[in-house]
Amino acid sequence: xxxxLESVKITDVEFGPQTRISNxxxxxxxxxxxxxLSKDENFASVNIRLAKPGDSIRIVNVxxxxxxxxxxxxxxxxxxxxxxxxxxxxxxxxxxxxISVVLCDRHHHWIHSKSLIDMxxxxxxxxxxxxxxxxxxxxxxxxxxxxxxxxxxxxxAGFKAAVYLARAxxxxxVDEVEVFDTENINPDLPSIAYYYQIYSPQHDPKGxxxxxxxxxxxxxxxxxxxxxxxxxxxxxxxxxxxRMMETYSIxxxxxxxxxxxxxxxDLNFAGVVVAVCSMEPVRRxxxxxxxxNLVRDTLKADGVIMTKPLGGAPNVDLGVAASExxxxxxxxxxxxxxxxxxxxxxxxxxxSDKALNAIINTGIIFETQELPALGTIYGGDENTQVxxxxxxxxxxxxxxxxxxxxxxxxxxxxxxxxxxxEY
Amino acid sequence: MQIEKLGxxxxxxxxxxxxxxxxxxxxxxxxYTITCPVADFHLKPEEEKIMRRRYMKxxxxxxxxxxxxxxxxxx
Amino acid sequence: xxxxxxxEKTSENQKWRVVCYLNQFFGQLGGxxxxxxxxLVKEGxxxxxxxxxxxxxxxxxxxxxxxxxxxxxxxxxxxxxxEGLKIIADLKPSLFFSGPAFNAGRYGIAxxxxxxxxxxxxxxxxxxxxxxxxxxxxxxxxxxCVVKTGINAAQMRQALTKMADxxxxxxxxxxxxxxxxxxxxxxxSLKNExxxxxxxxxxxxxxxxxxxxxxFRTELKxxxxxxxxxxxxxxxxxxxxxxxxxxxxxxxxxxxxxxxVSQNTIWxxxxxxxxxxxxxxxxHSGYHPTEVRENLNRLLPMDVLKEMVAEGxxxxxxxxxxxxxxNTTTVQSCKDMGKGIAQKLFDEGVNxxxxxxx
Numbered sequence: 001x002x003x004x005l006e007s008v009k010i011t012d013v014e015f016g017p018q019t020r021i022s023n024x025x026x027x028x029x030x031x032x033x034x035x036x037l038s039k040d041e042n043f044a045s046v047n048i049r050l051a052k053p054g055d056s057i058r059i060v061n062v063x064x065x066x067x068x069x070x071x072x073x074x075x076x077x078x079x080x081x082x083x084x085x086x087x088x089x090x091x092x093x094x095x096x097x098x099i100s101v102v103l104c105d106r107h108h109h110w111i112h113s114k115s116l117i118d119m120x121x122x123x124x125x126x127x128x129x130x131x132x133x134x135x136x137x138x139x140x141x142x143x144x145x146x147x148x149x150x151x152x153x154x155x156x157a158g159f160k161a162a163v164y165l166a167r168a169x170x171x172x173x174v175d176e177v178e179v180f181d182t183e184n185i186n187p188d189l190p191s192i193a194y195y196y197q198i199y200s201p202q203h204d205p206k207g208x209x210x211x212x213x214x215x216x217x218x219x220x221x222x223x224x225x226x227x228x229x230x231x232x233x234x235x236x237x238x239x240x241x242x243r244m245m246e247t248y249s250i251x252x253x254x255x256x257x258x259x260x261x262x263x264x265x266d267l268n269f270a271g272v273v274v275a276v277c278s279m280e281p282v283r284r285x286x287x288x289x290x291x292x293n294l295v296r297d298t299l300k301a302d303g304v305i306m307t308k309p310l311g312g313a314p315n316v317d318l319g320v321a322a323s324e325x326x327x328x329x330x331x332x333x334x335x336x337x338x339x340x341x342x343x344x345x346x347x348x349x350x351x352s353d354k355a356l357n358a359i360i361n362t363g364i365i366f367e368t369q370e371l372p373a374l375g376t377i378y379g380g381d382e383n384t385q386v387x388x389x390x391x392x393x394x395x396x397x398x399x400x401x402x403x404x405x406x407x408x409x410x411x412x413x414x415x416x417x418x419x420x421x422e423y
Numbered sequence: 424m425q426i427e428k429l430g431x432x433x434x435x436x437x438x439x440x441x442x443x444x445x446x447x448x449x450x451x452x453x454x455y456t457i458t459c460p461v462a463d464f465h466l467k468p469e470e471e472k473i474m475r476r477r478y479m480k481x482x483x484x485x486x487x488x489x490x491x492x493x494x495x496x497x498x
Numbered sequence: 499x500x501x502x503x504x505x506e507k508t509s510e511n512q513k514w515r516v517v518c519y520l521n522q523f524f525g526q527l528g529g530x531x532x533x534x535x536x537x538l539v540k541e542g543x544x545x546x547x548x549x550x551x552x553x554x555x556x557x558x559x560x561x562x563x564x565x566x567x568x569x570x571x572x573x574x575x576x577x578x579x580x581e582g583l584k585i586i587a588d589l590k591p592s593l594f595f596s597g598p599a600f601n602a603g604r605y606g607i608a609x610x611x612x613x614x615x616x617x618x619x620x621x622x623x624x625x626x627x628x629x630x631x632x633x634x635x636x637x638x639x640x641x642x643c644v645v646k647t648g649i650n651a652a653q654m655r656q657a658l659t660k661m662a663d664x665x666x667x668x669x670x671x672x673x674x675x676x677x678x679x680x681x682x683x684x685x686x687s688l689k690n691e692x693x694x695x696x697x698x699x700x701x702x703x704x705x706x707x708x709x710x711x712x713x714f715r716t717e718l719k720x721x722x723x724x725x726x727x728x729x730x731x732x733x734x735x736x737x738x739x740x741x742x743x744x745x746x747x748x749x750x751x752x753x754x755x756x757x758x759v760s761q762n763t764i765w766x767x768x769x770x771x772x773x774x775x776x777x778x779x780x781x782h783s784g785y786h787p788t789e790v791r792e793n794l795n796r797l798l799p800m801d802v803l804k805e806m807v808a809e810g811x812x813x814x815x816x817x818x819x820x821x822x823x824x825n826t827t828t829v830q831s832c833k834d835m836g837k838g839i840a841q842k843l844f845d846e847g848v849n850x851x852x853x854x855x856x
Contacts, residue, residue: 364688410745434853480806486740486852
């Protein structure tokens with residue numbers, strides 16, 4: 001599978017009479033885009049706003065962040081979500097770099113799954129989206145739609161906007177091209193597979209799974225092989241209840257991108273096994289065994305790097321799968337996040353297999369950051385509650401927020417540079 | 424575990440089995456609750472005593488058997 | 499940390515008052531024969547404190563050296579520390595150093611205990627230096643700054659240099675880096691730091707090293723649990739002596755051995771019959787002891803076991819039970835207590851153990 005990713009670098013964004021790109025500036029026809037997104041009856045209205053680095057703007061109720069992308073050939077835009085299902089990962093995809101689409105979900109039920117983005121101050125320094133141009137899609141709920149349908153509408157709106165913006169680019173404006181092609185294997189190089197636990201059904205609201213794989217729910221799936229190109233080309237989306245794994249960070253998947261770039265140089269990228277966290281032990285054991293078999297005998301890898309979403313249960317699944325891999329002689333490296341600040345580097349592991357001795361820690365998620373009040377709030381208002389375990393606090397005030405809620409600060413796919421260190 | 428190291432078989436009764444399993448205890452009985460490992464205090468005293476006896480009986484049985492890591496008994 | 503106004507200075511020259519603690523040997527009183535000496539205070543720096551003074555230069559003045567014998571403290575740790583704390587408080591230091599004690603066990607525990615008390619109860623920055631395997635290191639690293647030192651006094655200068663440097667910065671409210679960077683033992687917290695490579699790259703590089711058999715350093719450690727094969731089963735239960743052990747913290751009223759309610763490091767043997775006959779308490783803050791207080795048999799099922807002995811089910815119930823408290827205990831402490839208990843039971847010829855845990 002070969003994917004050609006063409007990028008147009010955007011250095012600024014403004015509203016204008018016509019949606020187009022000129023000299024690196026993206027002009028957006030606000031009325032046209034608003035009209036396009038307002039067609040969804042689940043919205044009473046749709047606000048579209050711009051947020052730039054340095055602005056005194058706080059974006060709350062962030063449900064997801066998406067990079068503007070569209071299919072130029074050999075595929076459809078966000079298959080299964082915006083269009084019929086056609087394989088992703090082939091042909092040509094165009095992306096706008098330096099700008100993202102931020103989706104706000106004002107529906108009140110999932111406060112724990114919403115993040116925030118500040119465009120200035122400490123959160124902007126530590127969160128990647130505070131350093132980027134953002135087009136903020138902030139719909140107002142009609143008040144009648146249920147949580148899940150509403151969340152789905154927000155997602156659709158975000159992707160529609162992403163495609164709409166990306167289509168503004170022309171062939172002549174492409175500054176960079178990257179080809180993702182990992183077909184040829186060099187027998188002299190070590191082969192590395194990627195185990196990608198994309199989801200856990202433990203938070204499925206009312207037991208209804210989130211349709212994150214080609215717009216389809218896969219909460220009960222056993223491990224499967226998916227081409228890396230598909231994953232970064234829209235086949236996998238972030239979930240409603242998942243933080244630290246925004247769609248933007250899947251489109252720009254740190255591990256997949258790095259493995260693809262190094263393919264043929266110091267390693268072979270053997271492929272990806274996608275898995276979902278099991279909810280009970282028999283399934284977990286079966287899944288783990290399958291992962292090990294797939295990685296070794298089908299992908300023919302020497303080692304596997306492994307990531308997971310969320311917290312504890314996925315941790316256990318990850319550990320069991322990794323142990324099975326090690327038993328078959330595969331070397332594993334795991335990316336694990338730390339929960340607590342009062343802890344030590346040997347107290348946070350939930351498994352004790354000595355073979356799992358190569359662990360990357362991706363930072364402490366409960367560590368808090370104090371943030372000043374900012375001038376303007378998008379996605380809500382001064383009275384929007386911002387999650388804090390010990391007290392009620394509101395977006396219009398100075399607040400103290402755990403790093404897991406600062407969008408783009410920590411990332412479970414390896415994009416962040418934060419590490420937990422002993423003090 | 425240190426006691427077992429010197430060759431004295433030991434049965435542990437605890438309701439937090441995961442840690443015991445992690446540490447490698449080989450004769451493990453799942454305790455009733457954290458606050459009351461060998462009895463259910465809601466029972467009448469005579470019944471509670473019978474329950475404690477069952478725990479002790481099981482413990483003594485296990486002391487006479489080979490230790491098995493990675494598993495535990497429930498009364 | 500403290501603001502400048504609250505810091506006591508000796509004079510207009512703005513030098514901070516520093517107090518040092520040393521044992522009888524480093525305090526130049528003598529060797530083992532002087533280990534029973536009680537607290538004394540000498541004016542100015544003595545022994546290693548002289549070197550410390552020269553390292554602190556103009557930033558601090560060692561106004562006094564507090565000296566005490568290792569045995570005097572070791573034999574009555576809690577009270578001796580109280581005594582020392584009062585002496586130190588009266589000297590009004592802004593900064594406190596104890597040791598370094600390197601790998602000396604009693605001295606290390608004394609240094610750690612006093613430094614912790616000074617840090618926690620007087621809110622004065624307290625620094626000591628210990629070899630990582632010194633028992634005092636694990637016990638006190640979370641309560642005071644324990645700088646990592648070499649194994650003996652041949653490394654005195656290096657140890658004092660690090661201690662002085664950290665001490666000076668603590669006084670000036672300058673930030674102190676991570677445990678690894680600065681050379682002190684982790685104090686039990688974790689902080690996020692930003693490094694140049696993202697986790698994805700670090701992960702792939704680490705995996706390539708692991709595959710190639712090259713050395714690599716994990717960023718998270720698995721807790722260490724020794725592989726100990728199960729002990730063989732009891733051969734003849736009818737003649738066997740069974741002992742009870744518990745980490746539920748049952749102790750005679752007054753807690754004579756001062757078993758701690760959490761992060762405990764002490765175990766003690768008590769007579770089983772006595773603890774039932776006399777008032778007892780629970781030294782364990784990790785569970786509600788109401789049910790156990792009502793009926794100690796719920797933790798230590800002595801009534802049932804005695805009946806079983808009478809019926810001939812097994813040989814005898816060992817009259818002593820070993821008590822400790824297992825709430826948030828470190829792995830190391832569990833190991834140490836376990837070793838102690840094991841040795842005692844082994845020496846007394848006990849054949850089997852029933853361990854109840856809360």
